Amino acid sequence: MMHPFPVACAAVLYLGLPGIAQAQQPDLYFQLGAVWAAPLLHDNIAGQEITTQQSIAPMVRIGAGLPVAPKVGAGLEAAVAWGGYSADYAGSSTDLGNITTLSFLANLNGPIAQRLRWRVGIGMIGTIPGEDAGIFLQGGSWNALFSAGVDYYVPLKPKFDLMIGARADTHTLTPGQTTLVGFSGTQWVPRVSLGVGLSLKRVANP
Amino acid sequence: MTRRGLRWALLALVAGCGDAAAPLRADHYEWRLFEPAGGGGTDTLAFAWPSASQPLRIWAQDTLDLPAHTTSAIQMWEAQFLYGEFRGELVTDSLGADIIVVAGSAPAGGPVLPSMARECQGATDVAVDALTFLLSPPMHIYVELRFAEGTPGTDSCLNLTTAHELGHALGIFQHSPDPDDLMYSDPIVTAPSARDRNTAERAYHTPTTIQLSR
Numbered sequence: 001m002m003h004p005f006p007v008a009c010a011a012v013l014y015l016g017l018p019g020i021a022q023a024q025q026p027d028l029y030f031q032l033g034a035v036w037a038a039p040l041l042h043d044n045i046a047g048q049e050i051t052t053q054q055s056i057a058p059m060v061r062i063g064a065g066l067p068v069a070p071k072v073g074a075g076l077e078a079a080v081a082w083g084g085y086s087a088d089y090a091g092s093s094t095d096l097g098n099i100t101t102l103s104f105l106a107n108l109n110g111p112i113a114q115r116l117r118w119r120v121g122i123g124m125i126g127t128i129p130g131e132d133a134g135i136f137l138q139g140g141s142w143n144a145l146f147s148a149g150v151d152y153y154v155p156l157k158p159k160f161d162l163m164i165g166a167r168a169d170t171h172t173l174t175p176g177q178t179t180l181v182g183f184s185g186t187q188w189v190p191r192v193s194l195g196v197g198l199s200l201k202r203v204a205n206p
Numbered sequence: 207m208t209r210r211g212l213r214w215a216l217l218a219l220v221a222g223c224g225d226a227a228a229p230l231r232a233d234h235y236e237w238r239l240f241e242p243a244g245g246g247g248t249d250t251l252a253f254a255w256p257s258a259s260q261p262l263r264i265w266a267q268d269t270l271d272l273p274a275h276t277t278s279a280i281q282m283w284e285a286q287f288l289y290g291e292f293r294g295e296l297v298t299d300s301l302g303a304d305i306i307v308v309a310g311s312a313p314a315g316g317p318v319l320p321s322m323a324r325e326c327q328g329a330t331d332v333a334v335d336a337l338t339f340l341l342s343p344p345m346h347i348y349v350e351l352r353f354a355e356g357t358p359g360t361d362s363c364l365n366l367t368t369a370h371e372l373g374h375a376l377g378i379f380q381h382s383p384d385p386d387d388l389m390y391s392d393p394i395v396t397a398p399s400a401r402d403r404n405t406a407e408r409a410y411h412t413p414t415t416i417q418l419s420r
Contacts, residue, residue, distance in 0.1 A: 043228045043288070045411035050289055087289035089411065094257050094290045134288045181288065181403065182229025 026200060027065040027073055027109070029151075029163050033195030035059045035081045035101075040127075040173055040189055041135060050089040052135060054099060057083030061165065061195050065109065077105040077121060079193070087134075098130035103169075105147055112150065121147040125171045138176035145171040153199060163199035168192050234404040235387070237378040239332075251334065253341060253377045253416035254291070254409050255304070261293035264372075265303035265344075270364055272349065276307050279369035282388075283376060286403040291410040292376055304343045305375050307368065312348040321370050321381070322392050325363035326351045330374035340419035347371040366396045373402065377409045 036056050043050040058081065065075020082100040086093045107121030125145040129136035149167035156162040170190040178187075239251040255262055266276035273296060280294035300306055312320070312329035320329045328349045334341050349367055351360055370393045381391040382405070388398045389405070398406070 042225045045228075045231060046408045048411040050411070052289065089289070092257055094260075096290050133284065134290055137285055177288070178226065181400075182231070183226045184229075185227045186224060187226035188224045 027063070027067075027075055028200035029061075029063050029165075029197060031059075031061040031163060031165050031195030031197030033059045033061065033165070033193055033197075035079075035191055035193035037101075037189055037191040040085065041178065041183075041187060048089055050087055052085060052087050052096070054085045055083040057081040057099075057101070059193055059195060061193075061197070063107075065107070068108075071110045073109045075107055075109065077103075077107055077119075077123075079103045079105075081193075096134055099136075100126075100128045100130070102126045102128065103145055103171075105145065107147070109151070115153045117151045117153070119147075119149050119151060119165075119167075121145075123147070127173060127175070135175050135178050138180070141173065141175050143172040143174060145169055151199075156198070159200065161199040163195075163197050165195045165197075166193070167195075231404040231407060233401050234408055235382045235384070235389070235401060236380050237405050237409050239379040241336075249415070251339070251379065251416055252409070252412060252414045253332075253334075253379070254412075254414050255376065256418060257291070259304065259418065260290065261295045262304040263297045263302060264294050264305045264307065265297050265300040266307040267309055269309045270349065270351070270355065271361070272307050272309060272364070272368065275349075275365045275368040276372070278365055279372040282369050282397055283372055283406070286398050286406050287410065288407070291407070294372075300344075304345070305347060305372070306344045307347045307349065307371075310348055310350055312346070320391075321367060322352075323363045323367050323370075323394070324392075325353055325357060325359045326367050328367040328371040330371045332374070332379060334416055335419075338419075339416050341416050342419045345375045347375055362396065366393050369397070373398070373406070376406065377414075378402075378405060 034056050037054045039051045039053045041052040059079055061077065061079040063075055063077035065073045068074045080102050082098060085096050085099045087096055103123060103125040105121035105123035107119050109117050109119040112118050123145045124142050126140060126142045128140040132139050147167050147169035149165060152164045154162040170188050173187045173189050241249045241251060243249040264276060264280060266272040277296055283292055284294065297303055312331060321327060326349060331346045349364060370388055373389050378389055382389040382401065384390060384401060385394055386399055387402050388395055389402055
């Protein structure tokens with residue numbers, strides 16, 4: 001069954017895009033890039049350290065927004081990344097299959113300097129395994145996501161800017177199986193991503 | 207305003223770095239075999255299938271619904287591990303299998319781990335060379351009925367007994383003293399318990415003394 005949050009976010013993006021595109025200063029962008037994530041889980045069994053780690057994952061990011069104040073914009077951003085993950089222990093690595101992350105962020109943005117803008121957001125991220133096994137035996141999970149980053153715009157065409165986006169974000173991770181086997185507390189997973197793409201709007205000089 | 211916002215955002219990111227606390231898994235039972243050694247000492251026999259052997263190839267004789275019971279047993283034990291330590295697949299050709307499940311009694315005289323449920327019984331051979339500590343697959347699991355086929359309870363018994371014996375084949379070489387565990391000598395429960403899970407996980411993250419010989 002689909003989680004209601006991503007469905008709602010996708011619907012807002014889909015329904016809002018035509019209006020944003022018609023706006024005076026629309027903020028529409030598309031990026032391709034990669035995301036690196038810190039370990040998904042640290043474990044210790046009988047003194048042996050085990051680290052579950054995602055690989056660097058290719059990523060697609062889209063976003064849309066509108067100005068809400070003279071120097072502040074608001075928008076929604078969605079990103080999907082997919083790659084492998086593995087468990088590393090005793091000097092070897094066990095391939096655990098594939099994992100997809102799907103994230104939705106509501107964000108605010110504004111100018112830092114010419115062509116450079118800040119962007120901070122809050123939202124949710126879904127961690128979806130290719131196979132329900134291991135720490136994801138009971139499936140993936142949806143968790144809170146907090147993001148901050150910068151976007152750099154390079155004039156490219158009259159209607160498009162080249163856009164380079166860097167993000168640092170962090171999210172909690174709570175697969176049901178880890179709770180079942182006795183993990184406690186909150187696992188935070190910081191991530192860093194870099195994307196390059198096109199932005200429909202050339203950012204006005206701050 | 208902007209810079210202060212960025213500082214708060216960075217602070218939030220730094221604060222958002224922390225790990226969940228791993229369970230202690232203290233509740234487990236002894237899974238290793240202890241054999242008398244020369245000089246009055248004791249040898250500890252511990253075994254776990256190496257990750258390079260995964261997924262284990264498991265063949266089941268096509269009688270007593272053993273393929274279905276074996277598939278169920280594979281799924282039960284796979285679900286106990288978090289990091290792919292054990293993965294199994296049912297194969298159709300016994301040639302090259304790591305584990306063979308057959309109907310019948312274990313040959314007399316071999317090193318076996320027996321179990322006796324109410325309606326059926328099982329055994330697993332642990333053919334370890336006493337001198338070299340080498341284990342040569344395939345391991346054999348024997349399962350047999352104690353009453354006529356079709357007797358009420360036999361299907362459930364075969365299921366739990368096959369799972370129990372697969373636990374031995376995975377490296378749990380001793381029985382649990384607790385009847386609430388699947389690895390109790392005369393198993394009653396139908397699936398591995400938390401203690402079974404803790405024990406299996408420990409078996410796969412503890413140094414082994416028995417090596418695989420192919």
